[in-house]
Amino acid sequence: MAITIKHHIPGRVRFSLAVLKQYRDLEDWIKQSLIAIQGIKQVRVNSHAGSIAIEYDAQILTEETIKQRVAALDFEQGEAKETEHQYTRGDVAMNAIGTLAAVLLPSRWGAMTTATLIAPTLIEGVNELKDKRLSVEVLDAIAVGLSAWRGDYSTAMMTQSLISFGEYMEQRTSRNSDQLLAELMQPAETMVWKLNDNQSVQVHSSSLIEGDLIELKPGDAIPIDGTIIKGAALINQSALTGENVPVRREEDAVIYSGTSVHEGNILVRVDKVGSEATTAKIAQLIYDSLSSKSEIQQVTQDMANRRVKITLGIGAAVFALTQDVNRLASVFLVDYSCALKLSTPVTFKSIMYRAAQNGILLKGGSAIEKLGQIDTCVFDKTGTLTYGDMQVTDVVPLDGTNDARGLLAIAASVEEHSNHPLSQAIVNAAQDNQLPHIAHGEVEYIIAHGLKSTLNQHCLNMGSRHFLEEHENVDFSPFEAEIKALEQQGRHLIFIAHQKRLIGMIGLRDQLREDVVDTLSQLRASGIKQLIMISGDSQYKAQMLGDELALDKVYAQATPESKSRIIEQLKQAGHKVMFVGDGVNDAPALTQADVGIAMQNGTELARQAADVVLLKDQLYAVAEARTLANIAMKLINSNIKLTEYINSGIMLAAALGWLTPATSALLHNGTTIGILARSLAAKHAK
Structure with missing residues (x-):
């Protein structure tokens, strides 16, 4: 694959890849694959121009290292996904200037600037129709095109400006979330046992270099790519392969960063470290978290698509009854779809961003939605309700x-x-x-x-x-x-x-965490009906702690298998169950629960299995995660109602001829941006 460096300054490099023009649906996949590399901050892919621009930390990476990683991408294995136009501040500014030109310049000049700037919107709408899809892009194209056809260039450009501004806000939120999540999902640095002259010395994983020998034991996260020199182990590779069953690896087998030792003791030679270790785990985790749709997101998407047909139907009926092109344009400029379709993912990403700033990693909108439905919270005891350092x-x-x-x-x-x-x-x-x-x-x-x-x-x-x-x-x-x-x-x-x-x-x-009582109290206040503890202790000892904390139920002498069975029994009884744990033994229960939460000091296996990972060693973050989920769902539901009520009122006024097309466009797009602004504001709300 021919790659050339077209421009480079420390911290920023732009590559030219002619082959990109053949893979125009892989832009998202390329971004997520590259942003997963430790040290890369931002990625912009332009498949039409055959270029990739990358911002990076010059203290961690060099342009040659990045070039090698780009060259290693196998586009044939990439996951194709339809790529939307990436709006920039330049697009927004250009459309705003175009709006002023349409208002201030003579009609002929206004027509020229308008035709140039609305062309991408019209082309996108035509392409949707060619693919036999009635989408918001079709409505946008009709509304903008109809205004331009009538010679109302100011309305056409105002609509175009508002469309580009709304898209820019949504995409900017996505980019910020992607970057933050990429940084948070880098494998945590750990302490490992390094073999020096037949003596084992505990060192920081960041100090390892190629050729070092390290000893790995059950529960250990594997921080490097390496080869097993001695011993055999069961390796959990679920983050790389999606397969939860550990696989046996013996001498001469290669093991990868981001996996975990499930059973066995092995001596491993370090082959690759740092940003040169495999990044498949991080890339896949980011991709899954940001691309998976929750149930409510799918519902609003379907609702938005149905509303496009309703708007088209009402517009056709109004024109058939009145033969009034102004009314038709006014109706077509009212679109439920934008606010419905965009506000839900923007809300989820805003809450994910806000949670991450508070030390909570929420793995996607689905995790947030399920977290808001929980009625039963189950805690493992050691390392969760109590400190791990007894x-x-x-x-x-x-x-x-x-x-x-x-x-x-x-x-x-x-x-x-x-x-x-x-x-x-x-x-x-x-x-x-x-x-x-x-x-x-x-x-x-x-x-x-x-x-x-x-x-x-x-x-x-x-x-x-x-x-x-x-x-x-x-x-x-x-x-x-x-x-x-x-x-x-x-x-x-x-x-x-x-x-x-x-x-x-x-x-x-045991040392009870100082925030246990406040956490349990806040969880009950947030709507949790049952608080349960699972412990490996005797019934007598476990019940003592359960009574002290006023828990609803206590399960004692638990094994990894019985933890999972307890979760399954609670789910069969009709409960929505959240499990909070930290150890390698908790992975089955974390997976079995509707929502699994892994503590900060949990094993890598627990962090992989969980839907939510706490990035600070505070139990109260569990209650914060639940509160943020409730805020997200409340905001989404209120956005849906606002969109329905306000746009219905605007459409009724437009159909009755009370609104000019310009006023209709301003009210509708103002409503859409206002609702998106509500969703964006969730990033920083106290």
């Missing part, structure tokens, strides 16, 4: 072979290989007490249960009582009194067994 409160040796410091050192040495919040709490406690690292064997992570390793060449297990008792046959009966005493204090217990014998337990305390 505190160690008790270290209890049970067999006399270790004191408390020795037991904590053993536990921390193994738990440092897991990213689970409980593991991190134990590691933090050991670091605070400056405890030494204890040598042990390779660590195996058992999802939703615990960890397995070896100590002095004998099996070492730590995790839940269910895991040790049911799966590892550890006897708990001699220590029931000590266990019950800590459980009654509301402690979360991690048990440690060596050679199938219980040698100790560690008690941890």
